[in-house]
Amino acid sequence: MDLDMIYKNRVEIDDLEGLVTSLKDIVGENWVSTEEADLVAYSKDAQLITGRWLIEGKIPGLPHVITWPGSEEEISSILEVANMREIPVVPFGEGSGVVGAAIPVRGGIVVDMKRFNKIMDINDSNLTVTVQSGMNGKELERALEQEGYLIGHVPQSFHTSSVGGWIAHRAAGQFSTKYGKIEDMVTTMRVVLPTGEIIDTKEYPRAADGPQIERLFLGSEGTFGIVTQATLRMWPLPGKTAGTAFAFDTIEASLEAVRLILRQQVYPAVVRIYDKTETSRHFYDVKRAKKRVMVVFVCEGTERLVNFELSIVREACRNAGGVDCGNSPVEHWFDTRFQVTETSKFTPKDLIFDTIEVSCMWDDASRLYHGVIEEVSNVKGVAMVSAHASHFYPQGVCFYFSFGGVPVSGETPLEFYNTGWDAAMKATLEAGGAISHHHGIGLVRARWMADEHGDMLDMMKRIKHVLDPRDIMNPGKLLDEDG
Ligand SMILES: Cc1cc2nc3c(=O)[nH]c(=O)nc-3n(C[C@H](O)[C@H](O)[C@H](O)COP(=O)(O)OP(=O)(O)OC[C@H]3O[C@@H](n4cnc5c(N)ncnc54)[C@H](O)[C@@H]3O)c2cc1C
Known part of the structure; x- marks a missing residue:
């Protein structure tokens, strides 16, 4: 070969x-x-x-x-x-x-x-589903829906990702602001350790029986063992799903509106802030959004809860200077939320393109957004950089940047790609942000792990060595900054 x-x-x-x-x-x-x-x-x-x-x-x-x-x-x-x-x-x-x-x-x-593709148990009184880790996301949700439940984890890659991959990467779905991220959903796991032992964790709503060592496998990216099964929290299907959209003059005003909503312990299932560049790309036909920042909200739950949440959302948006854009942006989001055609179109045209998601506290949000846009724009050959924010907490926000361009002055595609990434990572760290919110580390961020974790990186490596003394599990990734 x-x-x-x-x-x-x-x-x-x-x-x-x-x-x-x-x-x-x-x-x-x-x-x-x-x-x-x-x-x-x-x-x-x-x-x-x-x-x-x-x-x-x-x-x-x-x-x-x-x-x-x-x-x-x-x-x-x-x-x-x-x-x-x-x-x-x-x-x-x-x-x-x-x-x-x-x-x-x-x-x-x-x-x-x-082949690990079966639902092992659906437990109505505990509101849990036990599922093998190779199960496809969409198949799991479809099977649960037929029984009247959902887990509420809908990554954009829903149709092409597995429960084990979600756990390994600490994934986050589109409805995460209400239902949480995968680590909020997992209650127990079964894992095969690198040395062959099979370990099972016990089921409880919560316990104080020592450190929850099994949480180590969340985000371990296949380097600590192989997850074979997990029990996840589920919910009865919601009675109502409804949304609204507002446009703001600045990214700061849009962030402030969302911050004020979450501060009241109101959690819309979906919140998406599109910066001006992305608003003009996705909502060019919404007159009121021209030269503005679009925010789409979707609330989900019982009818009374949804109506109440939407009233709080509208009030907070108006108070923060938002302009009501009605329901059409919400419909547009639902219609296009699984579309990724741009990314596959760029490659044959020699464009190098990627997306980079990071997170930060509210205090740092404006600085981080502008810092990354500026640093990445300054990279030679970069033709576009934009962002949306798609996961929120009472404490902070996840920004999802996209950048694209062409290598210049004899750079290889990989050199250009790495320069773009480095610019975004540097600006994120300078603004006090975390280098990944939900895509994980893999190969592309491993060289930034020391800056992200400081002394903690050594502790993680020592734990890895105890579990995997011969370093057989997925070498060259996550904790292995040399690749
Ligand atoms: C178009 C598109 C949209 C996306 N949207 C989102 C999104 O909205 N949210 C999000 O979080 N991510 C998203 N992703 C990223 C990706 O789908 C997630 O990271 C997903 O969790 C990966 O799952 P997978 O089953 O494909 O894992 P793989 O890509 O097969 O593996 C990922 C890592 O997990 C390890 N792994 C896989 N299975 C196991 C197991 N059973 N035990 C131990 N380790 C294991 C692998 O070794 C590898 O390190 C998107 C990707 C694409 C292409």
């Missing part, structure tokens, strides 16, 4: 044939592949720059073998073999991660969780 690879640190595996035979003994002949087409298919995730590389005929990182285990015992045996032979293992959900976390940069064994 003569493939041009971006990541050159692929391990050499002695006796690959012997490894493949052991894996077939564990999961069965049909659930192991070393076919070139399969290896190439698992060489990337949805990190946007990988699309550019594929057009150039380059493979990001090539695994040696793909497995599709069907039970925890099989995963445990795979990890025992990998641990004994010090072979990298990359858990794989649906490959929709956008930070390169599922790219097998050192090669090794991919453990695809697709």
Whole structure:
């Protein structure tokens, strides 16, 4: 196989044939592949720059073998073999991660969780659903809806992401301001550790029985073990969903309106602030939003609650100088909320494009927004940078920046891409923000982890070493700033 690879640190595996035979003994002949087409298919995730590389005929990182285990015992045996032979293992959900976390940069064994696709239990009195980690988001929600429930986790990648991927990346959905993020929904997990032990956490509404060590797996990006099952909180289906939209003269006025709403403990399910650039792109036909900042709200729950919440939202928006834009922006949001056509259109036109989500406290919000826009705009070759804010807390906000441009003065696409990212990370840290809100670290942010965490990074590495002494789990990511 003569493939041009971006990541050159692929391990050499002695006796690959012997490894493949052991894996077939564990999961069965049909659930192991070393076919070139399969290896190439698992060489990337949805990190946007990988699309550019594929057009150039380059493979990001090539695994040696793909497995599709069907039970925890099989995963445990795979990890025992990998641990004994010090072979990298990359858990794989649906490959929709956008930070390169599922790219097998050192090669090794991919453990695809697709066969872990069942709902194990729906418990009405506890309001919980227990689900295997490979289950697809949309399938889970569809099955729950038929029973009269929802979990309220709707990432834009809903149709192409799994429960395990959500947990591994601490994902956040579009309705997060009401229902919370994935870490607010998970009550228990079952995990196979890198050394093969299977651990289960106990179910309770809350307990004071020591540190909740299992929370470590939330955000661990496949580097601490493989999550096989989780119990999530669910809710009865809401009786009403309704929205409204207001436009503001400045980003500051729009942030202030939202801050004042949350301060009253009113949590609209969806809040989206589009800066002026994004407002003109998405709402060019809304006259009242011209040269303004659009904010879309959606409230969900019982009819009485929704009516009450909307009255508070309207009052706060008017008080903050907002102009009522009616319901059409809300309908537009519902119609287009899963569309990502722009990103796939840019790559063949040589444009390098990416999105960067960060968060900060309210005190820092204006500084962070303007700081990132300015720093990224100053990068040579950047043609556009804009933002929306889509997840909110009584304490602060998540900004989601998009930037695009073309490499100049002989830069490679990766150099240009990294310069854009570095500008955004630097401005975020300078404004006191967190370097990721929900996409995670993966490959793209690992070099910024020391600045983000200071001494805590060393503690995280020590914990990782205890769990994974031979560093087999998803090496080169998250805590491994050298890649
Ligand atoms: C168009 C688009 C829109 C998106 N919108 C959102 C959004 O609204 N909100 C959001 O939060 N994210 C969003 N994302 C990012 C992505 O969908 C999430 O990060 C998602 O959680 C990844 O899930 P996955 O199953 O595809 O994981 P993968 O990409 O397969 O894997 C991601 C990481 O998790 C690890 N992993 C996967 N399964 C397991 C497991 N069972 N145990 C341990 N580790 C595991 C992998 O090793 C890897 O490190 C979007 C992505 C795209 C392409």
